Structure formats: C-alpha cells, structure tokens
Amino acid sequence: MTLSLEKIAQLIDATLVGNPAIEINGINTLKEANKHQISYAVSDNYINSLCSTKAGAVILPKKLKKHCSTNTLLVDDAYLAFATISHHFKQYNLTVNNSLSKAIIDPTAIVENVTIGAGCVIGKNVSVGSNTILETNCVIEDEVSIGENSHIFANVTIQRDCKLGKRCVISPGAVIGSEGFGNVRDEQKNWQSIAHLGRVRIGDDVAIGANTTIDRGTIDDTVIHDGVKIDNLVHIGHNVIIGESTAIAANTGIAGTTTIGKRCMIGGMVGIVGHLTITDDVIVNATSTVNRSITKPGIYTGFFPLMTHSGWKKAGMWLTKLDKITKILKIKLKNLK
C-alpha cells in the first residue's frame, strides 16, 4: 500500500509544502517514522520531536507552519487528518480466501456484492448491502438487514429482525438483539420472563465494540441513532434510545428504557439506571453512577476518590457517620442553601 504525498494532500485537503512525488507506505510516530512514512503533530508539545523526525512527511496544523523542516501537509485539524489517512493504510482483507470459505447462506438471503467469510451463517430473508464485509463465523439471523459498506467482524451475532444502517462497524463477539432482562415475579416469587418482541434498530455510521451486547426492545425497539460510537463490553438494555453522535466508552452499562441525548460523551464503566432521560451534550466522567435524569448540559462526576487503603478506611468510616456528625454539630440543612 503506497500513496504519493500529493494524493494524501488531496485526501485531507491539505496545503503541501515540499515534494508531492514522494511515496508514503505507512504512518508512524515522529520518533519512529522512517523516510517512507508519514507522521503528524497536533500541538507545540511535539516541536522537539518534529525537529528531529526522520519521517518522509508530517501533517501539521497551520499554526505550526514555522516548524516545517521536512515535507509538510498543513491542515486545520492534524488529528482529524491523521484519522482520515489511517484508514488508507489499514488492511481489511478477509482471513480466508473465498475458495476455502464454507459459509451457509439461506437461498432467500440477498447478499450481492457482499464479502462473506468462512463459517458465516446467514438466515432467511436477510438483506445485506453491497460492499459490506461479513467476517468469519458471523451469525446473521432471519429477517436482519444491514446497509452497504458496513463491516461485521468475526464471531458477531445479529439476532432476528434487527436493522443496521450503512457504514456500520461491529467488532468481534458483539451481540445485537439479545432478549431484554424483563422478568415478572409471580405469587410464589418466581420470575416469569417476558419474551421481547421489539427489535434493535441501528442507524448509519455506528460503531459497536467487541463483546458489547445490545438487547432488543420489549414491544417497541431499542434505537441507536446515526453516528453513535460504542466501545467494548458495553451493555445496552432493552428500549434504550441513544441520540446521534453520542460516544460511550468501555464497560459502561445502560439499563432498560433510558434515553440518552445527542453528542453526549459517556465515560468508561459508567452505570446508568433505567427509565432516565439524559439531555443533549452531557459529559459523564468514567465510573460515575447516573441514578437521576440530567436535564442540563454539562460535565457530571460521581466516584469515591482513590486513597491509600489506610486513609480510605478512615474517610469511609467517618463518611458513614456524617448524619450523626451533623447532628452533634447542630448543622441544619436549611442553613446550607
């Protein structure tokens, strides 16, 4: 895989300073790059590395222009430009060539111009858009549709009736459309399960991380809107709705029937309880618990600060006695407004 610097400049709409004809075959850090590779810097912090880099070319924000000493591509946002270029140096070829492949495809499935890996099983009335890749051992159950230019990695399960848009990326082991955790206690206090009749509907440009699980809705659907990015090992409960361009980091769990707005950033290992509404443009820091609706954009946090274990034992102990302490100190809530 080789691109001329001129071609790269076109891809990222950059101003090229230097030799447009040099050929670039990879991306590397300023420190490690060789003359056939391109690198990038996003701020003044990289100036030392920039002066000593052996990279064949560098992508720089326009404000760092004065530091150009090698072939340079000047852009507004160097990190965004790096993101764009990175896909051109990634190899996405299938693990096993098609002649060896032994996928099982129901004759009613529409899979024209779809690349299908070995061991895939594709059910009745499935529809997959052109240029989509289904990697090894994927299970695509009946009535599923997937848009064009999507990439479903190995060992993914997409259950009956779920709908995915265009340009979606589903990482290995993800499960889309599992039964919601809805159970009702009978008179003997035994749980009777509810069969979940809704679907999961996923928009365009959505990414789902490895081993993440998204439950189908009870009656209505679970909905992931366009441009949502979800990391690994995230749980999305039944009937959750996630607004456009929201990002959710790893290990987070969102319980049933909660709605999250647009452009939110939910940190890793955040627990969000059910039946809440979180408005647009909310940032929740990692490992916080969200147990109430959030109506105002802003940054929210809630976790116990890390301490030495001996310090934690004291702080934790007094914390559990705060109510009694305020009593003997005669502190009244009304005085704390």
Added chain:
Amino acid sequence: MTLSLEKIAQLIDATLVGNPAIEINGINTLKEANKHQISYAVSDNYINSLCSTKAGAVILPKKLKKHCSTNTLLVDDAYLAFATISHHFKQYNLTVNNSLSKAIIDPTAIVENVTIGAGCVIGKNVSVGSNTILETNCVIEDEVSIGENSHIFANVTIQRDCKLGKRCVISPGAVIGSEGFGNVRDEQKNWQSIAHLGRVRIGDDVAIGANTTIDRGTIDDTVIHDGVKIDNLVHIGHNVIIGESTAIAANTGIAGTTTIGKRCMIGGMVGIVGHLTITDDVIVNATSTVNRSITKPGIYTGFFPLMTHSGWKKAGMWLTKLDKITKILKIKLKNLK
C-alpha cells in the same frame, strides 16, 4: 401467528368481557395497537391511553374493570399475564433450515428430538433433552448435559462436564465452565495457575445473559440454583453459589467462593468480593460494592452521588480529609453511637 381472544383468556386464566371469537395476531402498546393486537395496562396511570386505544383487546387488572370500553381480559396481575402471552407471539425458528445445516455431532452424543443449528459442535457423551434448541455455532463440549425444553442461543460455549437443567435459556456468546481465576505466587512472585477440576451446575428455569461468563469450581462446583435470572456481561467466579429465584442485572461481578441467598435482587454493575455470604431476600442497588457479608434481609446501597464535576471536586476533596476535620472538631467515635 394468531390466537382467538378466548384462547388467550384460557392461557392467562382471565375473565373475558367482550367477543371471544376475535383473532389477535400481536401485542402492542395502548397507543400503537391496532384492532388485531392486544395491549395491557397495569395501573391507573394508563387510564387516558386506555380510553383512546384502538387495540382489539386489553388485559386489565380487576381493579381497573370500570374502564373497560373494548374487549377485555380481567386478571389479578396484568403484567404477569402480559409476560405469559408474550411468549406465544415470539418466533423462535432457527436461522437456517436443517437441510442446510452442517453441525458436527460426536456419535456418542444423545440428541434425540433436539433442534441443532448450523455450525454447532457437540462433543462426546453429551446429553441434550428433547425439545431443546441449540442455535447456530454453539459449542457443547464433552460430557455436558442439558435438560429438555431449553434454548441455547448462537455462539454459546458450554465447557466440559457442565450440567444444565430444564427450560434454561442461554443467550448468545455466554461462556459456561471457563477456568476460575485461581493463581498462586511462587517464590519468584510469578503466578502459577490452578487447574479447575469442578464443574458448573445450573438448575431448572435459569436464564443466562449474552456474553456472561460463569467459571467452573476449583474442586467443588459452581452452582446456580433453580429459577435464577442473570443478565448480560455478568461475571460469576469459581465456586460461587446463587440461591433460588435470585436475579442479577447486567455488568455485575461476583468473585470466587461467595454465596448468595434466595430471592435476592442484585442491581447492575454491582461488585461483590469473594468469600462472602449474602442471606436471602437482600436487594443491592445498582453500582454498589459489597465487601462484607450481609446477614439481614433489606435494601443496601453504596455509590458516590452524581454531582456536577466542579461540585464533585470539592466534595471529594473534603471527603478525603474527613479524618482530619473530625480531629480538629474533636469529634469522637464513641459520641456517634
């Protein structure tokens, strides 16, 4: 799939008010239902929707009888009745018809009247009860037994020797019988692993969520008793014992050798450390840490309240100094009894 209202009334032991002959082909919300669908209401909160619903019939608790304006099924618990009916409108047919299926089944396995999906691999001396469904690409290792009327979804791994009861539901990607996390440090501070020789034993009517993992026991077994419901992405450590009809929500982790009682409700993302005992009828709210045994039924909670980030920084900072604050205030523990 169509059922007469009379048939539905029989299934949920309801008093039918209206036309027993109408045919119902699905379930929907009061707002969205059409005349061929049934809906339900559980409380007074739904009275407005009830008055305007276009549903062909509704399931109501007896106390809402006066609001009947359409065909009605009166029951003691409308939510429980909905749960029962939901399974009759769920389609569970296999992704790929058997003629295309290419499962690999050891000749010593007993799988009479079992539906086996494409890509399943079934080991030596496996025994699966009648009417059980094994969906696509499941791995059922040697010596496993599974009771009748169970449903094992796609990409599930059940490892050697594990025992599952009747009417179990195992969601996609779950792993049952993985090695416990038992390691011993040698003199060089390197970890030497323990081979886990126990099994996982699972009772009847147990549900296990998608991508949940249950480790086998070290010497004795890990045991999940009848009627336990476990959500997605839950970790159950080696030698854990979970009592009858306990429910565990998503992202929760239970460390090795902990015993949990009957009818407990463990919220999502709860962390329970090892070697504890939790008695019957305990409720632990979501995202709490359980680091001590619980001997008394009740509701337990432990998480830092969500605040604005700027507020959290102040509260967290003072929290870490509580010990010093109580010292300068001359507050004594003995005065806080």
Added chain:
Amino acid sequence: MTLSLEKIAQLIDATLVGNPAIEINGINTLKEANKHQISYAVSDNYINSLCSTKAGAVILPKKLKKHCSTNTLLVDDAYLAFATISHHFKQYNLTVNNSLSKAIIDPTAIVENVTIGAGCVIGKNVSVGSNTILETNCVIEDEVSIGENSHIFANVTIQRDCKLGKRCVISPGAVIGSEGFGNVRDEQKNWQSIAHLGRVRIGDDVAIGANTTIDRGTIDDTVIHDGVKIDNLVHIGHNVIIGESTAIAANTGIAGTTTIGKRCMIGGMVGIVGHLTITDDVIVNATSTVNRSITKPGIYTGFFPLMTHSGWKKAGMWLTKLDKITKILKIKLKNLK
C-alpha cells in the same frame, strides 16, 4: 488418570511420609476425599478436617508435620503444590475427535503438531507453535503467530497480526486485536474513527479470561508482558502496557495508553482511566477508580462503603454538602495539613 504417590512427590519436590506405592486418581477437599484421592491443607485452620479426613494422602506445609496421620507429602508451600498437581488431573482433550473436524486452514499457515478443533478458521501466514491446542470455532486471522504449548479455547478471535508467546491460555470468547476506541470529532461534531494500525503483543505464560477484549494499538502496539494473568470480561484499551506478572481480576477496564507496572494486583471491576502510569507492586482493591498516576507501591482503595439504603441516602446527601459544611464551620484547608 492415576499417579502413584511417589510420582506426585517428585512432581512437587515433597518429602514423602507413608506408602509411596498407593495410586491416586483425583484431588478433593479434606472433607470429601476418598482413599483414592489426595487433599491438602495450608494452615492450622484445617487441623480438625485433617484429623478426620479419609483422603489417601495429604499435602502439608512442613510446619504441620506433627499432624500427619495418613500418607503425607511435606512441602514448603502446600497451595503452590496443589496448583502444580491440579494440572495433572485435568482433562484437556478436544471436544470432537479430528476425524470429524472441519477446520478451514489457509495453505500458507504453519500448524505442525498443532491440535485444531472443528470449525476453526486459520488465515494466511499464521504460525502456531507445536503442542498448541486450538479449540472449536476459533478464528485466527492472517499473520497471527502463537507460541508453543499454548491453549486457545473455543470461540476465541485473534485478529490480524497479533503475536502471542508460549504457554498462553486464552479462554472462550476472548477477542484479541479489536480496533481501539479512538475517534476524532469533526467540525460538525460527528465522530471520525481512527484505523488502528498497531498490534497486540502478548508474552509467554499469559492467561486471558473468557470474553475479555484487548484492543490493538493506534500506531505502536498494545503490550501484555510475560506472566500476566487477566480474568474474565476485562477491557484493555489500545496502547496499554502491562508489566510482568501483574494480575487483573474480572470486569476491570483499563483505558487507552495507560502503563501498569510489574507484579501489580488489580482487583475486580476497577476502572483505570487513560494516559496514566502505575508503578510496580501496586495493589488496587476491587471496584476502585484510578484517575491519577500512582508512583509509590502500596495498597490503594476508593469506593463508597455499603450501607442500608436509608443510611446511604443521609450519608450521601451530607457528602454532597461537605463544602458548605466546612464553610459554616470555618474549616480551612491549610489547617488540615
């Protein structure tokens, strides 16, 4: 599987007191063991069980020598000796014999003396060392290498280019080499993904738990050093580096570009944010949040203590008002040094 007591003594370098010729066919607890099984005790706490055990032999620390009443193997560390012996009584045979197996192996893959389960798919230029076992339905993508004497369990996905050392154990459903969660916002606040061009490099004697996910690096590699043990459902972000002989318990998440030292013990459900450095020999207790680098070995903790729900409501409420309380009490930070 049977071993003479003499053979077992050799395997664990023990002093044998009793009959070297007796044959042992399993391990069990002191209470449950029969005369054909061996058991062990690690401390004085087991003396009562030791006196009444029916085990054919027991492994004891030398200090418990005086309690020998049956055949005994005396060692320095009885728990370590048990760990060693446990592997000799574990059966690791493949689920399905090779004659039934239908793996798909690219002709360029080097898999001599490798045991390959049914349904495995092995890509181009893969190299697997001798005596390694690949269990059912594993996906080993192009250019992956795995060292000798490793054990890859069912339904594991190892993605393109990743490198694993010798004697590694990868539990079912683990994903190694998934895309990192790196996205850049464009001017419209939409996320543009970064293609991750680095690999995951895993050393020798590493264990990875069931359904754990390890992301590949952005440009450089994600690195797991020799002897690291990782439990189930752990997330390791892109470019994380984990030092030798560190252990990480279940449900923990480590965000991108964080470095963890050697011999650390990270408890379950710990959240570690990105771009931190944790030094060697650090212990982080379960469910703590690590949001700053740790430069000093020691034990660290941070979680809200478990309380009754009614007690928690009061403590939590006052906690959020600590700043105001200190104001009305006229407590100054400088007085708390």
